[in-house]
Structure formats: structure tokens, C-alpha cells
Amino acid sequence: MFTRLLTLAFGLFLVGGCSARVVTVPPGPLIRVEGQPVSIRCNVTDYGGPREQEFEWKMSRDGKSKINIISTFDLSFSDPSLSNRIASGDISVVRLQDNEVELKVAEAKLQDAGSYICETPSTDTTASGNYEAQVQLTVIPKTLKVSPETPPQVVPEGRDLTLTCNVTRELTYPTYLSVTWSIKKGATSEDILTFGPQGEVTTGSKFTHRYSDGGIRLAPGRNGVFELVISRVMTSDQGTYECNGTEWTYDRGGRWTRIVESKKEMGTVSVTPAGHSLNVKASFYSSPSSTSLLLSPGDSLTLLCSVLEKPDTLTLEVTWLANGREILTMDRSGVVLSNASSSGAPGKQGDATLERTGVGEYRLGVRGVSGEDGGLYACRIRAFVEKGGHSAGGGRWYMVAEKTSTPVTVKVSETKPNFTLSLSVTQKPSRMFEPMELSCSVTDISSLPQEGRLAVSWEHTSLPGKGNANAQHVGSLDGNGNLVSGKPYADKLKSGVLSLSRIQPNTFKLQFLRTQDSDMGQFACTVSSWSVSSQGDLVKTSEYKSSPLTVRWDDKRPALNVVAKTIRGASRGGDTFEMSCAVTPANLGGWLGYRVDVNSQDSENSNTRTVLSLSSDNVVQHTDPDRRDSVGLTKTGPAEFRFRLAGVQLSDRGFYWCNITAVTKLQPEDEWTNVASSESNKIRINFQENGPSFSVDINSDASSVYPWETAKIECSLSVSGSSPKADDLSYEVTWFFTRLRGGEKKTELASIDRFGVIAKIHRNSSSDVSIERRDTHTYLLNLYGTQDSDSGEYHCIATPWYLSTSTGAWTEAKQLTSKRIFLSVKFAVWDSLKLPLLYGAAASLGVGLFSLLLGLVCAHCCCRNTTHTPRSHNKLLNFEMD
């Protein structure tokens, strides 16, 4: 009460100072959130009295009853219901200045809503103005919710990152929202961007540029969701992202007041550097798996740069390096830049091209490489990301990665191996069919690499008129030693008549086993040197051709000279005759065969027959199978043959000679072909009366016989000369008959062989034959019961056999044919008459009997007057004779 009075006294004093006091609180209503702090300021002006003023805070929930809250000077001022909150400091008053205080509620409660009154006790001399002011406080429940979406944990550099945050509240009073994204790296947190509460955007100081470039942008979120998109993230963008939602109120008087906020951690994002997955590989276009390549000067080099796992956000710059020096670069926009001019290198990079051949594929081509193009080739890529947003044309690029491939090695063979060739004939044929050998030697060889190889190719041009006038490929041995045959020579190479070989490291041979005239002509050899590249391919490094070499030989027609000589002469029958035939070939070479025919003729002008032949394969052919045992023809030397005739007979007399034919074949499977043939001189076999000489004679006891008589025809042989003993002699005798009428055909009647066995030939005739050996030399044919059909000519053929005294073998002498004798069988009267007589007698008897009967009947009956005419037998004999 005392204080009241005191205050009043002060107030009156101040008023007395002629001023009107003004107490001011913020204009309401104030909207605050339950649990959040509330602060209401109150000041006083135009007051009198002491500078420092006192304040009292009261509140009214219903506008009538007031509750004392707190006073700056009266500690017992507060309502007991608030004493706990005041004691705990939940409710306090803070003096800000002499004339201003602030009522603070640390955590507003819903029942704190009401009208708050600030009073100042008067210190004025005269009371004027207002001594209290009031403001409405509304406490609303906390409905602000912040629920961020967890961003991806790992983002590749250059990709976009979207940060989504859902900030909501229940709208019962006009409050506003803002959302702030921030990134925390370690202890420090930086705001990236704030949106709101009035729809404005505020960027963190470090992100102002990126926001203005479009690298950071707000996306219109669905359903009130806020989205922040960071384009093309960089490694510096990694960290823990946070989302801060704030609810605001707009106090009357133009002040934005945060009334509640909520900050949530969104998640930690790590950015993988673009170069991390990016991979680059250099390879040879022709052999992608190999790491080095051997080229010859002038070759083309093609290299491929493959960029693997390139994120599409990256833009590449591709550079090919040779020995670390840049050759060609394809920049980000695809423009190819050459470093040739600036590097000043004398290399031929003017012939180099770089092009993009596919997704992530860049091909380097170098034409006509030379020695200095060898080295290590690598592909370098630089990956760039455009910092700015999509819209920012020509934006800033920054390099996110640089990678260089493992280099591949290009070797260019330094110098061509240099050598000279000498072609020579090491075996020269003097004529056709002889072997020939050509030798192609490599000399003065220089700079042939260790693993270098030589290949040879032979060619041939025939002499004019002797074959193909164009150069023809005979065959080659390639760098691996494989034989490749030329088409026209393929068969000869296959059969081995022709062969190609390498006999010394540096000498090649071409061999003909048997030459032909068409093989004459010009030969040339071409030797090439080869190197093995690192991937195993053979690369030709140089090639030289020999000067042509002409090979020719005597091509006169081949001829044979055959000389026959008597080895053993035959001077007697039964002797053995031997004759040799020697052949000398002329203008003939190589491998030959001979065919020998032994010919004979009885006399100078008679027919020639071939006795015996010997084929080139030494097979004997007999023309007379009967003499098989006694003749022979053998090869007794390389060019000598011997003819042998054993048991020479008189019939063997005549001229004998050889006809020798040289035959050849080019290949074993070929047929023999005649090359030349020649006849020898003739050698005569001639002797007289030596050995038995036989003759045959025929005679009959009568030249005509009567039918049914026996005719005897005798064949008698006679032997002259050295007549063998009777035991050493026998004959084969055969009789023949030739009808006079019925053609000249002779029919064999019967024969007796040399062992005495008789054979009769069945005949139609009723006559029969027998043979009788009278003595050693005489044989008799008996013809029993001759008939007219046996009339004709008879002769016999005899073959004498004798035991040769010279050979001791039974020898067949020449067949002997007798002259012919005529046998006539006389007309057979009885034979002709017997049948007509028989019939006539029978008829006469019949007629006689009939006449007798008739006469008896007539005589018996009425016809007693009969005539009787006797018949003469003689009239029946009247018929024609043959």
C-alpha cells in the first residue's frame, strides 16, 4: 500500500512536469506455438520523474479478471498460481533499458493465451497519458512436421542430386512456412538455400554462384513437398544433408517472427569421382589382344582407344600420345587438333587421323609408318563436367578425371634386310630325261633379324616353241617352310619328279628328276625375307629376284642302235641256238625301259613273225604256246638281251633278229610311251641233214574196190639223216577223207597217237575202220564194207616224235602231210537191184495168186472161157542206170 502511494506521488510529480506518458506494447494479436518461448516487450515514453521506470505485467483470459504476472519492483506481485513458473524461471521479466522491459515465457502453454497488460506506475508530477497497454496472445499447438526423404548414399560425380523435404503444419491461424537445406561436413554446417516464408529464396554465401548458374534449383514439389536439385554433383558436394522447416507468423507492425522450427538430418551422401569408374584402353585394331605390333616401313598403323564405363554426364577430350608426346587430340566438341606444327617434330603426323568410330571408341590411323613412328602409344582421356546448369550455354567446364591407357608397343622394322642372290645350275642335263638341279643362294645377307626367315619362289619361262612363253610359277617355300605349288607343276611336285628344298640356311634347290624339253628355258628365283611380329604373324620385310638363268640341252631326236650277235650257233637239229641283242641309246637320258621283240622269217622275202617278246616290265610273251618250253628271252645286262632256242629243228631254220623299243614314263603311274625303236641285224639259223628228217607217203592196194570189199590205205614214214633208233621214235598219224562231192571239207577218220592209242571218229557211213601198226614206220587204215559214199580222196598227217640225242628230250618234229590218193567204190549192181527185184517178185506172186483164185472161181462158176497172159520178168529190169 505504501508503495502504491509512493508511485502515485511520483506520478503526480511527473505530470506536474507537463508531459503525457505513453506505454507501448507490440500490436497484437501475437500467435505463438505451445512449448515455444514467448517474449513481449513494453516501453514507456514521455514520462516525468526518474529515468528508470518500473513495470507490472498482468494478464486476463476473459477480459475481466486480471492475474498479476510479474513486476519489476514488487517481488510479491505475482499471482500464487504462477509462483512455481516464476521460481523456475519459466516466466521472467528482463529490463532492457531504463524505459523498456521484456516479458519472457520460456515455454508457452495453451492456457497462457489471453490479453497481456503492461502497466507502469506513475512517476509523473501530473498524471497524463496512458499508464498501461495491452496485447492479445494466441497459443496454438505445435503441428509443424519435417519429414525428409533420404537421398541416395552414393552419387557418381556429375549426376543430379535431388533433396526432398516435406514440411507441413495444420493451418488454423495464419502462419507461414520456410525450409532450409544445409550441408554438414564434420562440425561445420553451411546453409545451401532457404525458401520462404514469403516465397523468397535465400542462398548460402558459398552457393550463390551455383544458384545463379542454375547448378542449384528448386523444383516444384508435389503435395507441398519441397525439392532442391543439385545438378552435376561434385566431390565437394558430399556430406550430411539437413532439412530445417520453420513456421512463421507475421506480426502486425511488419515483423516476421519464427514461432517454431524443426531441423532433421536427411542422410549422408558420398560422391564417387567420375574418374573412379572411367577406364581407357589402347589396342591394335587388327589384333586387339596383343600389346605390340611389328610393322614394316610404309605399313599403316591403326589403333583403337576404347573408353569404358563412361558416365553420360561426362564429356571427353581424347588424346593419342606417342612416347608421351601428343599427336592428335579430339577436344570436347569433337574438333581434332594436331600437335604436329607446335611440337616441331619431323614425324609424319600429317598422315595421322583421329575419328570417333563408335560409342567410346576413337580410332587413330597412321599411314605409311617409318622408323620414327615406332614407340609406345597410349590414349589419354580427360573427362569434363559442365559446372553450370543446363541452361547456361558455354558454361564453365571443370575436369573431373584424367586417365591414360597402358601403352602398346609399335615396332617398325628399321631397315630392310639386304642380300644378293646367285642362281646356278648344279646339275645340268645333257639331254631330255636326265636330272637337273638349280641352286639359288642368298649371299651378303645383312640386317636379317634373329627370328627372320627366308622364303623362295621359283619361276620358269619356256624356250620359244617349247612350251608356255609366259613366266610361270613353279612353286614356292613360304616363310614357314610350307610348299606351295604352281598350278602347271602341281602334279609333278606331288609325284616327286620335281622338288623344292632348302638345303642350307641360305641355299634353295629346284630339282627335276627327269627333264622334258619343255623344261628348257629361263629360270629365276625370288627370295623374300620375313619377320615374325609379336602376335606371330609373318611380315615380309624385303624381296629380291635373281637374274634369269637359261638352261638348255641337246634336243636331238633319240635313237637306238641294236646289234645282234650269235652266242651259240645251231649246226644240227636239236642244237640250242643263242643270240644276244645289245642296245645303245643315243640322245636319250634319264630312266628308260626296253621292250624287245624277237622276230623271225623263213627266208628274205617271207612273212615276219614274232617269236617272243619281253615287255619293259620283263614279262615274256610267247606267240607260239607249243614252243613255250624251248624258247626263252632274258635280260642279261642293262642294255643286253639274250634269245635262246633249244632243240632246233629244220623248221626253225630262217632269219632271227631283235626289234628293241625304248620306252619311258615321266611319272611312275604313267603308261609307258615309246620313245624310239630299232631293229638289229638278222642272224640266220641254217643247217642241213642234221637231226632226223622225215617224210610221209601214202598208198593203197587198189584204187577201186567193189562195194562191201575192204580197202587198205597205208601211210608209211621214212626217216633220213641221223636216224634215231626204233625205240627212240614214234609217230602220231591221222587219216582224213575228202568226199568228191559235198565240198572240199575233209573229215577225220581215225588217228593213232604216239603212244599207240587209237581214236575212231563216229561216222554216218555203214563202213567201219581200223588202224594197224605194221612196223615202226608203217601204219595201215582198213576200211571195211566200203560203200559208194566212201569214194573220195584220202590222206594222212603224221607228226614224228623222237628222242633228241642232243637234248635227251622227246622232240616233236614238224608235222608232215601226205599227198592224196583216190579211192573209188565200183558201182554196186546187186545193191541197186535187190529191192526192185524183191518188190517185183512179191507183186508177181500176188498177182499170180490172185489170177489163180480168179481163174478157179471163174472156172468153177460160169466163166470157163478165160485168157492167161504169162508175164516176163525181164521187163522189170528196165531202169535207168546212174
Ligand SMILES: *[C@@H]1O[C@H](CO)[C@@H](O)[C@H](O)[C@H]1NC(C)=O
Ligand atoms: C516502444 O515500443 C514500441 C513497440 O514495441 C515501439 O514501436 C517503439 O519504438 C518503442 N519506443 C522506444 C523509444 O523504444
Ligand SMILES: *[C@@H]1O[C@H](CO)[C@@H](O)[C@H](O)[C@H]1NC(C)=O
Ligand atoms: C507430408 O507430411 C504430412 C504430415 O506428415 C503427410 O500427411 C503428407 O502425406 C506428406 N506428404 C508427402 C508427399 O509425403
Ligand SMILES: *[C@@H]1O[C@H](CO)[C@@H](O)[C@H](O)[C@H]1NC(C)=O
Ligand atoms: C532454421 O531456419 C531458420 C530460418 O532460416 C533459422 O533462423 C534457424 O536458425 C534455423 N535453425 C537451425 C537449427 O539451424
Ligand SMILES: *[C@@H]1O[C@H](CO)[C@@H](O)[C@H](O)[C@H]1NC(C)=O
Ligand atoms: C603439343 O605437345 C606438347 C608436348 O606434349 C604439349 O605441351 C602441347 O600442349 C601440345 N600442343 C597441343 C596444341 O596439343
Ligand SMILES: *[C@@H]1O[C@H](CO)[C@@H](O)[C@H](O)[C@H]1NC(C)=O
Ligand atoms: C644393299 O647392299 C648393296 C651392297 O652392299 C648396296 O649397294 C645396296 O645399295 C644395298 N641396298 C639397300 C636397299 O640397302
Ligand SMILES: *[C@@H]1O[C@H](CO)[C@@H](O)[C@H](O)[C@H]1NC(C)=O
Ligand atoms: C618294233 O616294235 C615296235 C613295238 O612293238 C613297233 O612299233 C615297231 O613298228 C617295230 N619296228 C619294226 C621295224 O617293225
Ligand SMILES: *[C@@H]1O[C@H](CO)[C@@H](O)[C@H](O)[C@H]1NC(C)=O
Ligand atoms: C549223219 O546223217 C544225219 C542224217 O542223215 C546227218 O544229220 C548228220 O549230219 C550226218 N553226220 C555226219 C557226221 O555226216
